[in-house]
Amino acid sequence: MALNTCPDCGNQVSSEATNCPNCGKPLNKPFEAPEAKQESNNEPPPKTWLIESILTTIFCCLPFGIVGIIYAAKVESSWYAGRKEIALNASKSAKTWTLVALFSGITAVVLYIILVVIIGLGAASMNY
Numbered sequence: 747m748a749l750n751t752c753p754d755c756g757n758q759v760s761s762e763a764t765n766c767p768n769c770g771k772p773l774n775k776p777f778e779a780p781e782a783k784q785e786s787n788n789e790p791p792p793k794t795w796l797i798e799s800i801l802t803t804i805f806c807c808l809p810f811g812i813v814g815i816i817y818a819a820k821v822e823s824s825w826y827a828g829r830k831e832i833a834l835n836a837s838k839s840a841k842t843w844t845l846v847a848l849f850s851g852i853t854a855v856v857l858y859i860i861l862v863v864i865i866g867l868g869a870a871s872m873n874y
């Protein structure tokens with residue numbers, strides 16, 4: 747364990763301590779600060795929902811998914827053009843339309859299964 751010298755009182759302090767035990771001065775950990783600054787400068791765009799909207803379009807074959815893709819494509823282009831508010835709104839719209847497409851697809855599949863079961867039961871009862 748290394749020892750640092752407190753800049754205020756000259757006390758020998760462990761390099762792992764965040765405060766000087768003698769005078770209470772906060773001791774800087776220089777290797778932590780620059781990393782945190784870089785992250786805030788390079789802010790990532792909001793969620794685009796592009797993959798989700800493409801998948802729902804492929805598997806559900808619904809026009810709602812295409813609307814989701816249009817909004818998803820708008821998210822990143824608006825974000826890097828500096829229009830953060832438009833990008834955030836497009837992200838919300840992409841999410842809404844992707845979920846609408848997804849639930850429409852699920853409803854269609856469930857209705858199809860119910861229909862098949864009803865027809866299947868009808869055909870089975872006709873045999874007896």
Ligand SMILES: [Zn+2]
Binds near residue numbers: 752754757
């Ligand atoms: Zn001190």
